[in-house]
Structures are given as structure tokens and as C-alpha cells.
Amino acid sequence: MTSPPSLSTKLMRIGAGLLVVALASIGLTLWLTWQLDGGAAAVNEAGRLRMQTWRLHSAVQAQLPPADVAALVGQFDESLALLRSGDPGRPLSVPWDDTLSREFAAVESLWQVQRARWLQGDAALEAPQQDVGEFVEAIDRFVRTIEKEIAGLTAILNLFQYLMMALAIGGAVVMLYSGYRFVISPLVSMRQGQKQLEAGEFSVRVAVNSHDEFGQVAAGFNRMAATLQSMYEGLESQVERKTRRIEAQRARLEALYEVSAFLAGANNIEELSRGFSQRVRRIMKADAVAVRWSDEANQRYLMLASDCFPQEMQEEERSLLAGACACGNLQPDARTRVIPIQSHDAAPVRHCAKVGYQNVVSVPVRLQQRLIGEIDLFFRGEIALNADETELLDALASHLASALEGLRAAALEREAAVGEERALIARELHDSIAQSLAFLKIQVQLLRSAVQKEQAEKVQATLDELDTGLRESINDVRELLVHFRTRTNTDDIEAALQETLHKFQHQTGLPTRLEMEGQGLPLPPDVQVQVLHVLQEALSNVRKHAQASHVSLEVVKGARWRFTVRDNGTGFDVTHAHDQTHVGMKIMRERAERIGAQVKVVSSPEHGTAVTLTLPPYPVTASGVDTVGLDLPASPFTEHRAMIP
Incomplete structure (x- = not known):
């Protein structure tokens, strides 16, 4: 089934229809106006034929030179040709039909007879007056026929003007009606429903009479009113539930902030891991906590720190082989999980069972998708983790990994800084003192050569160079010391x-x-x-x-x-x-x-x-x-x- 048209589609269709009709009417009106302009020019040109006929007749009777008569005949021929072909530039066009074609043919036929006479000169004087009058009468019939056609076109133009006026009025009425039906009326209904909703009448509903945008808005208003009614009816219980949830989230955020602040201020791994284990045990209300760190191959777990963990178990599990116990048995895709301790006889958990632990929560510690350790929380009773608590433990484990990595990176940075400083000193000594010493060595060689060759002037010049070089070297050393002390x-x-x-x-x-x-x-x-x-x-x-x-x-x-x-x-x-x-x-x-x-x-x-x-x-x-x-x-x-x- 096709979906009903939207409000914008309806308005576009109505507007497009009115626009097409208006454009068609305007185009037809322009065409009729063009025809009337051309017909009016054709009437003027046809009326000139009568004047030209009488001028020819007068010129022949006045016995003007044949050249003047021939010029008048040429003008008459041009007028006939203009009427026959028209002139779009003026515009000039004859509204041809069968009647006009016959009248124009009659004028052309009579003109051919009169034209031959007038070109003969004196012979035209013998032409009877009634032949000229008959020719003029034919021209008059042609002109009257054109005027009749123009009158018809004018009547059609007036009719279309009345139709366009009616179309404008009808279009305005249609647009007003469409606006009221599709826009104003739905808005009024929505406004009334809004006032009732503001007054606290949550049972109010707005009638959905269409599937357009306003229908969708009305349906959304009804859903909103239903939701508000449902929320209002159970507001107290929802507020209480939300309050408990917000309080729990606040407690988790506070705990996360506390642990993060501590990790940021820890100076060494021992202080960091011990303080972390104490805080995690207090936050999760666990009976004991152990923080274990894995070697590069994830084959053995070393206990970094613990809190409230039995002393005898600390000695036995200080270095735990992977897979030897429920702790330290993580897979690469392991997640935070609760491990029940069910039997005193099961070897992997017998120590925990003897102490009285019933469940252990295993939290993997990852750094950039690499498993680097584990946090174990021991409980003497039942424990069930919800999604928020699991997310909190994962976040704490991530912060612990980042803090430990930060300590390692700081140590590497200090080592790199010392190495870089030594390299800088070595480079600068090489570029300054070493080059100076190389220069002095060359001067000593030159001095030895000059002494052997007994070149006194060269010996003195070389000694001057050595003296200058030594002074420069001393100044360089002083300058290096000055720069070292700059802060x-x-x-x-x-x-x-x-x-x-x-x-x-x-x-x-x-x-x-x-x-x-x-x-x-x-x-x-x-x-x-x-x-x-x-x-x-x-x-x-x-x-x-x-x-x-x-x-x-x-x-x-x-x-x-x-x-x-x-x-x-x-x-x-x-x-x-x-x-x-x-x-x-x-x-x-x-x-x-x-x-x-x-x-x-x-x-x-x-x-x-x-x-x-x-x-x-x-x-x-x-x-x-x-x-x-x-x-x-x-x-x-x-x-x-x-x-x-």
C-alpha cells in the first residue's frame, strides 16, 4: 500500500496546479496580444493599399513620368508582399483563414490587371473609373475581414482576462481553504490539547484525522500525553528508584575519583598497590583482596599487595603458577566474574575454603588489550555483581594498569632524560672544546715544522695563533659554564x-x-x-x-x-x-x-x-x-x- 501524501506534498500539488493553469493562461493571453498587435499592423498596411491605389490613379491622370508611376507600382507590390509574408519584428501578421485568403487572392487578381494598365502609361487614361472603384472595394472587403478577425480575437482576450480574474479569486479561495484545513485547524486542535495538558489534564488526546506531518505531530502529542500520564501516576516510585540509582552512581563515581586521585599521587609500586588494595576492599565490602601481577608469558602471577589476606596464604601464593588455582587462571578474553568456592577437597580452592571464603571475584587487569595482572576479591558470603559494579571494577583495574604503566614510563623518561642530557653535553663538548683542541693540535704541528725549518716569522705567527686559540678555548669553557648555570x-x-x-x-x-x-x-x-x-x-x-x-x-x-x-x-x-x-x-x-x-x-x-x-x-x-x-x-x-x- 502506498503511504498517504504528506502536508508538503499536498501544498506542492495545489500550488503546482495553480501555477500551471496561471502560466497557461498568461501564455495564451500573450499569444492573443501578439496576434492583435500583428492584426492591427496588418489593418494599417492594408489601408495603405487604398491610398496607394488613388495615388497611382492620380499620377496616371496627371501624366507623371513613367519612372514615378513605376515607383508607386513597386511600393504597392512591397505592401502586398509584406501582407503576404508578415513581419515578426513589428509585429505584423494577418490572421489568415479561408475568408481572408479568398479576399486577399481577389485583391491580388485585380491588382495584376490594374498593374498592367498603369505601367502602360496613356492607356490607363482610357480605363473606366468603375474598374478602380472595384479594386478599392476589394481592398475594403479585405480590410473589413481583418478587422472582423481582430474583433473576434479581442473578444477571446477579454474572455480570458475574466477567466484569469476568476482563477485568481478561485486560487486564493483554494489556498485559504487548504491552509485552514491542513494547517490552521490542526494547529488550533494542538493548541487546545496543549492548554489542557498544561492544566494537568494528562488524559487529553488530540484527534488524528490525517497521516501527514500534523497527523504525525498529533500522534506524537498523544504518545507524549500518555507517557506523561504514566509517569505522573507512578511518579513517587520512579523518583525513589531514580534517587537510589543516582546515589549508587554517585557512590561509584566518588569511589572511582578517590582511587584515581590516590593512584595519581603514588610515588612507587609498593605504595600504589597496597593503597589500591585497601581502597578496593573497602569500596566493594570484600573480606580480603589480593593484587597479582603477571610475567611477560602469563605463566606465573606475583602478588604485589594484599589487604586482610591470611598470612599463611600470602606465603603460599606469593608466586602463583598460572592454572594452579582459581586465581591466576585467566584466559586472554577473560572478563570480570564470580567464582564460587564449593568444596574443601577441590585442590585449586582448598586454601580459600579452609579460611571460610565462599566466593572470589576475579577482575582481569589489561593494558592496551594485553593481560598484565589480576585483582582477586574474597567474600565469606554470597556475592552477585550487577552491571554497574562490574563496570566499576573494570574501570578501577584500568586505572591501576595506567598508573603502573605511568610509573614505568616515568622511570624510563628519567633514564632517557639522563641519557639525553649526557648526549647533549657530549655533543656540545665535541662541537666546541674538541674542535678547539683539534685546531690547537694543527697549530702545534705547524709550530714543530716551522722550528725544524728555522722559520722564525712563521714560528711567531703560529705562537700567536696558539695564544689566540687558548684564549678562545678558555672563553668557550667559561661560556659553557655560564650556560649550565642559566635558569x-x-x-x-x-x-x-x-x-x-x-x-x-x-x-x-x-x-x-x-x-x-x-x-x-x-x-x-x-x-x-x-x-x-x-x-x-x-x-x-x-x-x-x-x-x-x-x-x-x-x-x-x-x-x-x-x-x-x-x-x-x-x-x-x-x-x-x-x-x-x-x-x-x-x-x-x-x-x-x-x-x-x-x-x-x-x-x-x-x-x-x-x-x-x-x-x-x-x-x-x-x-x-x-x-x-x-x-x-x-x-x-x-x-x-x-x-x-
Whole structure:
């Protein structure tokens, strides 16, 4: 059976029907109007034939030149051709029918006779006056016939205008009636039912008279009223039941929150497992609890902690072979279950039976679908777990697994941090002191060669290089120690910047100035670390190359923090900034990229240098970069490698 049409379908059908009728009427009216316009133009053109006939007759009698008479004849031919074919552009069209065709044929026949006479010139003077009058009369009959056809079309047009007026009125009536029947009346009924429902009459029902949208709404209203009536009749019992359920859920959430808070604050596995077992026993009202942990092969279970568990059983079950007892007998797809202890003689449960336990609840502990342990709750009486309690135990087991994994991950992270810090120190020592020592070794070889060859000037030059290299090495060591002692502030970076400039001033003797302006959110500590690295590298380049007498650090706080190290030194040509002798600039850019920042260097010879570090709106240090503290800055002394002959 086909489903009844919806309200929108009904309205669309009614509207589409009225639209089709209206469009058809408008199209027919436009066609009739076009016909009337063309017929009116045809009447005018046919009336011109009479005037042209009398002009021809007058021209012949006045004995005008034959050329003028021929021109008038040509005009008459053009008018006949225009009437015969019409002109859509004007528009001009004759409403042809059998009568009009006969009248037009008669005019053309008489015209052929008159045309031959008028083209003969003097012979037309002998034509009788009555022939011309007969020709004009034929033209008049043709014109009257056209006018008669136009009058008929006009009557039809008027009729259609009356019909369109009636159609508009009828359409309005149909739309009003449809709106009242399909929309207004159902809405009034629904409103009355709503008022009764608001007054507390839950037995009210709305009549469903259709299957459209309002019928569906009415049916939904009736179902809602029935539901409200049912709920109202048993409201007290439902409220009491819901209250008990909410209270139970609150207790479970409170227990889950308590255990989660404890697990988050535990510092070691012993404290964590012991406190967990105590809390789980109290929450589930168990007589004893044992937390067991499985080895990698799930072949043996080790008891991590227990609460109220008999001492003699603890010694026997401290390391339990998988499958030797009801505990520690989990399958990969095991779920939380209640295991009854039914016989004192059954070997797997004889110890529990002797103590007086009747049931044990086994809760598997999983981490990422891998079975890693078990929680056993012992009861001296009957126990039945509902779905909520089972869900709570599973959640507690999941939190325990996550907490233990978190402790393991923290230990691994500390180990990795120590290893990373050592690797950073080794790398920085290799890039600074080791390179300096390699440079000094080469200079010693050059010195030995110069001594052997008794090249005094080269010996002195090499000694100067050694002296310079040693001073640079000492400065590098001091700079590394300064960087090791640098600390950041989680609230504001200003203190770290002041300390960095103070150490730079103490090391170089150059006056420094710190300028800070604007307001912005504090930078994260790891971002502060990278910022200080870049600034220290820029200050190190000033110390080594700038030959400046003053250094300033300008800080602009805002959505994008901006740091500018400015000196009044010798400067350099920035077009050669990527040369191997400018390793420091490369290091600064690499460090800036770690937090998505940009480094811009503006300098020119004899006009100083400005190094600007611009941070993104939300700078974030790449994962695993500088998470254990400040690493050592790459020493600019590596630039000596490019100068080794």
C-alpha cells in the first residue's frame, strides 16, 4: 500500500496546479496580444493599399513620368508582399483563414490587371473609373475581414482576462481553504490539547484525522500525553528508584575519583598497590583482596599487595603458577566474574575454603588489550555483581594498569632524560672544546715544522695563533659554564634575561641595557630555554666578532614576542651571512625553528648589527627537545675550522 501524501506534498500539488493553469493562461493571453498587435499592423498596411491605389490613379491622370508611376507600382507590390509574408519584428501578421485568403487572392487578381494598365502609361487614361472603384472595394472587403478577425480575437482576450480574474479569486479561495484545513485547524486542535495538558489534564488526546506531518505531530502529542500520564501516576516510585540509582552512581563515581586521585599521587609500586588494595576492599565490602601481577608469558602471577589476606596464604601464593588455582587462571578474553568456592577437597580452592571464603571475584587487569595482572576479591558470603559494579571494577583495574604503566614510563623518561642530557653535553663538548683542541693540535704541528725549518716569522705567527686559540678555548669553557648555570622562570623571562646580560657584561666588560615594553602572556619554560639559547648565541657572536662598545637587548611583549640584540660594532655584509664563517647564525636559526620562530639579521659594515628573534603567536618546543633543562650552546669557536689551512 502506498503511504498517504504528506502536508508538503499536498501544498506542492495545489500550488503546482495553480501555477500551471496561471502560466497557461498568461501564455495564451500573450499569444492573443501578439496576434492583435500583428492584426492591427496588418489593418494599417492594408489601408495603405487604398491610398496607394488613388495615388497611382492620380499620377496616371496627371501624366507623371513613367519612372514615378513605376515607383508607386513597386511600393504597392512591397505592401502586398509584406501582407503576404508578415513581419515578426513589428509585429505584423494577418490572421489568415479561408475568408481572408479568398479576399486577399481577389485583391491580388485585380491588382495584376490594374498593374498592367498603369505601367502602360496613356492607356490607363482610357480605363473606366468603375474598374478602380472595384479594386478599392476589394481592398475594403479585405480590410473589413481583418478587422472582423481582430474583433473576434479581442473578444477571446477579454474572455480570458475574466477567466484569469476568476482563477485568481478561485486560487486564493483554494489556498485559504487548504491552509485552514491542513494547517490552521490542526494547529488550533494542538493548541487546545496543549492548554489542557498544561492544566494537568494528562488524559487529553488530540484527534488524528490525517497521516501527514500534523497527523504525525498529533500522534506524537498523544504518545507524549500518555507517557506523561504514566509517569505522573507512578511518579513517587520512579523518583525513589531514580534517587537510589543516582546515589549508587554517585557512590561509584566518588569511589572511582578517590582511587584515581590516590593512584595519581603514588610515588612507587609498593605504595600504589597496597593503597589500591585497601581502597578496593573497602569500596566493594570484600573480606580480603589480593593484587597479582603477571610475567611477560602469563605463566606465573606475583602478588604485589594484599589487604586482610591470611598470612599463611600470602606465603603460599606469593608466586602463583598460572592454572594452579582459581586465581591466576585467566584466559586472554577473560572478563570480570564470580567464582564460587564449593568444596574443601577441590585442590585449586582448598586454601580459600579452609579460611571460610565462599566466593572470589576475579577482575582481569589489561593494558592496551594485553593481560598484565589480576585483582582477586574474597567474600565469606554470597556475592552477585550487577552491571554497574562490574563496570566499576573494570574501570578501577584500568586505572591501576595506567598508573603502573605511568610509573614505568616515568622511570624510563628519567633514564632517557639522563641519557639525553649526557648526549647533549657530549655533543656540545665535541662541537666546541674538541674542535678547539683539534685546531690547537694543527697549530702545534705547524709550530714543530716551522722550528725544524728555522722559520722564525712563521714560528711567531703560529705562537700567536696558539695564544689566540687558548684564549678562545678558555672563553668557550667559561661560556659553557655560564650556560649550565642559566635558569628560567615559569612566570616571567625578565629575570633570566637580566642574569644572561649580567654574565655577558662580567665576561666581556661591555656595558649592556635591557629594555622591555608591552604586555603578553608568559612564555612556557621550554620556549624560554630556546629563546635564551638564541640570545646567548647572538651575544657570543658580539663578543667574538663585533668589536662593539655597547650592547642592548630590546624585548617587545605581545601576541608575538620579539627579542632584538643590538650592538654598535663593526657590522658585516649580510649577503655573505651563509658563509661557513658564520656558523653562529645557522645555529641561531636552527634553534629558532624548534619553536616556530624566525631570526632576522640586519647589519652593514661600520654600522653595527641587530639580531631579531620573532616568536609565533603560540610557540611550542618540538617533542623531545630540551625537556631536561638548558643544553649547551654550540660554540662559535667552530668557525676556526673554516680557517684551518
